[in-house]
Amino acid sequence: MWIGSITKLQTCMACMIGIEKGLFTLDTNVREVVPELKEINILTGFEEGDFPRKPITKSCNDQITLRQLLTHTSGMIYDYGHDGLKEWSAYHGIQDNTFSGTLKGYQKPLVYSPGQGWAYSPGMDWAGRLIEVTSGLTLEQYLKQHIWDKLDMTNTTFRPDLRPDIQKRRMQMVNRNRETMEITKDCTKVLQALISKNTDLMTAESFDMLTKPQLPSDEHFLEVIRGVGQGHLGQTWDKGADGTFGFGSSISKQDFVDRRKKGSCNWSGMPGTHCWLDKETGVGGMLTTQVLPPGDPMVTELLLEMEKCLYRHTRG
The missing domain is CATH 3.40.710.10 (DD-peptidase/beta-lactamase superfamily)
Incomplete structure (x- = not known):
């Protein structure tokens, strides 16, 4: 994945x-x-x-x-x-x-x-x-030492071809879906660390800083997120929604209908990968696809339905 x-x-x-x-x-x-x-x-x-x-x-x-x-x-x-x-x-x-x-x-x-x-x-x-x-470390070595190993993220790497341990596990995963689930599980461990402010990684203050708005003005960000970037960067947002940007994450300034609450952060990847973290409710999730180009409308629909279903379940 x-x-x-x-x-x-x-x-x-x-x-x-x-x-x-x-x-x-x-x-x-x-x-x-x-x-x-x-x-x-x-x-x-x-x-x-x-x-x-x-x-x-x-x-x-x-x-x-x-x-x-x-x-x-x-x-x-x-x-x-x-x-x-x-x-x-x-x-x-x-x-x-x-x-x-x-x-x-x-x-x-x-x-x-x-x-x-x-x-x-x-x-x-x-x-x-x-x-x-x-x-003095490669980024892979640094992430492995300070994040991946501490969260037991054993299936995450930039270069799977250079990781014999991962290659061996991949060979053992006859079912492709199982491999996908293992990688997605690694990513959700990061979301869990964020919502719990896992001090094995960093201080609570650093977690707070990571998920707070950082722009002096939202003007340029909103021009992109509401314009040509809506299909990709704003793919999971309600149309015309108000928001801002933090360190690496888009941050909503309003509740999304039947979904995440104000202050939620989200991240996305080009091949139709999306995750969000709702700090108010403690709800987060991740959708993984391998669909290009980014912004595919079916991926959008799938993400929205998955998120609505999750919130209905948590309310129930």
Whole structure:
């Protein structure tokens, strides 16, 4: 089961742990720590000509803080969300998947000055790189040591091909559904840790910070969540709902009809993976599919019906 950007939640948790350990702060200028981010410009346009045109950029000396990376306000954006970056990548010969999973695949210009907008982005990947540089561990090693092992998440990894223990268990799971359930169970252990504020991982204060609103203004976030991003990022939201963003999570500012309550957090992944956590009621859940492209309407309907059913059951 590929869970996609559900891993962003775990990376945010890892950052909270790193802050507690004194590796960095939310206001650390990541450009001063991560060498690959020292030289990064802002894309401002293109010269006239045929596609792909020569990009025009301007220098940017602004700080990029960890807070901005975790809240998607760093100025970064994924190619698929920005026509300009698609053309920039085409001009530089960086096609889809050419550098997938590598640092080079994310070394691209900003599309707005840090702190001056909101766009779903690979900022979390750079937060993971900050952890690696400051801890001396790979992100996988860090997550395993500080989260996965403590929660007995034995089926979670970025690279199953490099984990003989996981490969052996997968071979023993003749029924594919069983394998899927084991991975989903790992993810729900993270939700359980959040709702119970499991102090084996971090302090209660860090858990609170992780699930609280963090944006100075919701304007840019709501433009995305109510606009073209509704089908993916706002897939589980009531249409036109009010909300904000925290560290890696969308946060509702109102009750959803027959579902989660005000203040609930949610996360999603590209292949139709969704989870939410309702702090008021203590109810949370996860839906895992492997359906592309993101925003599939049947996945949306399935998630909404599952959530409504769960809340009917808890009320009963």
